[in-house]
Amino acid sequence: MEGITKEFPGVVALDGASLRVAPGEVHAIIGQNGAGKSTLIKILNGAYRRDGGTILLGGQSVDFHNPLEAQLAGVSTIYQEINLVPYRSVAENIFMGREPRRWGFLDRGKMNRDAQAVLERLGVHIDVQRPLSSLNIALQQMVAIARAISTDARIVIMDEPTSSLDDREVEVLFTVIRGLKANGIAVIYISHRLDELYAVCDRVTIMRDGKTIDERPIAGASKVELVARMLGKEIGEVRRSGVTGFEHRGERPAGEVLVEATDLQGARLDGASVTVRSGEIVGLAGLLGSGRTEVARAVFGADPANGDLRVRGKPARWKSPRDAIRAGFGLCSEDRKADGIIPHMSVRENLTLAALPALSRHGIVDRAEQRKIVDRFIDRLGIKTAGPEQTIRELSGGNQQKVLLARWLCLNPSLLLLDEPTRGIDVGAKAEIQGLIDELADNGLGVLMISSELEEITEGADRVVVLREGRTVAEFDHADVSQDTVMHAMAHGEDETARRRDGKTARRPVEATTADVSSGASVSATLDEPGGSR
C-alpha cells in the first residue's frame, strides 16, 4: 500500500500512509488512538474505499469494493469481536458460503473432514461438529483463523487478537501465527501490547496522525523508542516551551487527600492505585488499553471494580455515579459523543443536567435560576454559542467540552476526573481549557487528568501516575518528571519507586514471568528511574 489517503467528513484519517508486507512476514502496526491503523486495514480489506494511493497485491494493482472481494483475493481479517455464527457448528462456520456439495446437497461428511484437516494444520484439536458457542474465545479465534486460511488467504489481518486471551491462549495463538508464517502467509498484527510484538513480529510500521512515521525490523527497536515514535517525540528531547495552557504546575500546596484508590481490580484493571489531593493535578499516563479510563470510571462509580476506595479517609462504596456526584465528584469522559453530550438537548439542558436536583424544588425546575447559571458559565468559560438554546451538537468540540466542564463546575465539585480533556479540540480552545484546569486546581479543586499527550502530563500535572496493563507502575513528582521517564515507565513498567511504595514484592516475580513468556526475551533491561514522590 502506497500513499493511501482517506478523508471522512471533517477529518483526514489517512494522509499518505504506506504499508509493505512480505509473504511469510508478521508485520505489526502500532499507533495511538486515531493514528489511522484501523482505517488503513479497513481499506486493505475492502471495508472502506480509499480516496487516493495504490494497493499492490502480489505486484497487481487491486481495488476492493467490499470485504468479500478482498477475501476472494486472499485478504482475510480476524476482528476483535469474532464475526462468526455462534449456534452453527465449527465446520459450518469454517465453510460458510462455500459448503462442499454432492448432487446439489450439502456433503456434511466432507465438510467435517476438511474442517478437521484445516484445524489440524493449525495444531488445534476440537470436535468440528460442536456448536461454535460452546468454545471459549481463544478457540473461536482459532476457528476464525481456520476459516481465513481455508479460503487460501495470503494475508491475514489480526486486530487486537489477544485482547481477551489469557497468557496460555496467547502462546497458542503465537504458535499458530508462526505456523502461518512458515506457510508463507503474511500476517498483519495490530496490538497495543508492545511485548507481544517482540515475541511474534518481524517488522513494525508506526503510524501517527494518519501518516506512516516509520517502518523497521522489530529486533533492533527498543520499546521506549517505539513509544516515543508513536507519540511523536524524540528520546532525550526536552520541551518546556510553554506550549500548553498550564502555568502553575508544582506551585500549589496540595491539601487534604480527597480520594485514595488502592489495588483496583476489574475489567482491564489489575492493581491500579491512585491518590488525589485537593488543589493538585494528578496526571494519569499509560498506553492505550493500560486501564486509564477504567481507573477514572471506577473512582466515579461508573463501572464495578474491586479494591479499596476511600474518600476523605472514609471507605466509599458507590452504587452508581450518583453517589460519587453527591460526594462532589465529576467525570468528563474521553468520548464526548458517546457518553458526554445529550445530542438533541440544548446547551442549557446539557450544562445543567447534573445540577437539576439542586435547581429544582419538588421536582419542578427553577427556570430563572437555571438561566442565570447557564449565562454565568457561558460568560465565564467563554463558550461560543448562538445562545443557551442552541443544540449542543452544533457546537465545536472545544465548546462542547467547556459545556461539559461547566456541567460539573456549576455544582462546585471537589474532584474532577478528566479523561482526555483536550482530545479533538483545536489549539486555541485547548490552551484555554488547560488554563482553566490550572486555575481550578489553584482554587483547591482536585483533578485527575488522563492524557495521551505527554506535554499535557509533563507540563500540567503536579504529580504523575503511570499505568501499564491495568497496574500502577510508577509515580513521579513534578520535579522528577520528564517525557523520557514517563515514556519509559509506559513502555516497561519497570520502576523502583512503585515497588518500594507498594511494598508488594510478591507480585514482581509473577509479572516478570508473564513478561518473559509473552516476549520470549528478557525485559529486565531497566533504566534507573529517578526517585519517586514519597
Added chain:
Amino acid sequence: MSQSAGQTVSRPVLPSRPATSGLPGFVRTYSSLVALAALIIFNIVFTPNFLTAGAFNANMTQVATIVIVAVGMTFVIATGGIDLSVGSLMAIAGVLAPMFLLDAQQFGAPAVGLALAIVAPLIATTLLGAFNGTLVTKVGLQPIIATLVLYLGGRGIAQLLVNGELRELRNLGSPLISSFEFIGLGQVFGVRFQIIIMLVVVVVAMWVLRATTFGRYVLATGGNPAAARLAGVPVNRVKMTVYCISGFLAGVAGLVVVAINRSSDPHQVGQYMELDAIAAVAVGGTPLSGGRATILGTFIGAMIIQLLRFTLIAHNIPDGITRMVIAGAVVVAVLAQRLRSS
C-alpha cells in the same frame, strides 16, 4: 425556526435550527398541524354533517382513549423504549372495574365499591407497568420483548378473571353503575367527561415533560443513556417510572372504554390500541429512537389518525383501504420527520 423558541427540546416540532431544504419552513415545521388542518377542511367541504355536535362528539370520544394511551406511550418512546402491553392492560382494567361494581354490596357503603372500581384497576395496571419496567431495567430485556410478555399474557389474565365472559353493566341500573358511567358518558358544561380527562392528561404531561426534573431526565435517558448515567441521571428509575405511567394511563383508558360501552369484553377492550398509540406518537413527530418527544404532536397525531379513519368511513371506503391509508400516513409522517432532522 429561531433561537427564541424556548422549549425546543420538549417540542421538537419547533426545531432550533433554521430550515435548510427547499420545502417552505412552515410546512416542514408544522407538517402534522398542516395535515390535520387539511383533513378538517376536506371534511368541512366534502363530508355532510361534519360540523355537527354529533360528529364532533363521535370523533372526540373515539380519539380520547387513543390520546390517553398515546401520551403514556410518548413517555416510554422518549426514553428509547416501547410499550406493547397497553391494549392488554386496558382489558385488565376493563374487567376489574365491573368486578368491584357488581359485587359492591360486599364493601358496605356503595361509595367504597365505586372508589375501588376506579382505584383498584389503576393500581393494578400501574403495577403491571412496573412489571414491564422491571423486565427492562433489572432483567435487561429489550423493551419490545419485555412488553410483549404482557401483550400476550395480559389479555389472558383479563380473560381468566372473568372466565372469558362479557360483563354487562347496562342492565343493572343501580346508582353506582350510573356514577361509574359518568367517566365515559357524563358531561361537564356540555363537554363529555372523558374529553376533559384527555385534555387534563395532555396538559399535565406537557407540563411534566417541560418543567420538571423528571421530564428532563426522560429526554436525557432517551437521548444518550450512557451520558445521562454519568451525569447522575437515575436512568433505571426513570425507565421504571415511564412504564408505570404508561400502565396507569392504559388503566384510565380501559375504564373510559368500559364506561362508554357499559360492558366489558376481555377479548375486545383495547384491542390494537398499542398500534394506534404508536402510530399516533410517530405521526405526531416523536422519533422512535428516543431523546425527543412532543406531547402536543402526539395529540395532533392521534387526531389525524382518527379523522382519517372517520373521513374514509364517512365516504364509505372499505375497511381494508382505510387501514392502508393509515399505514401510508405513518410512512409519510416518519419520512417528513427524517427530512426535518437531517
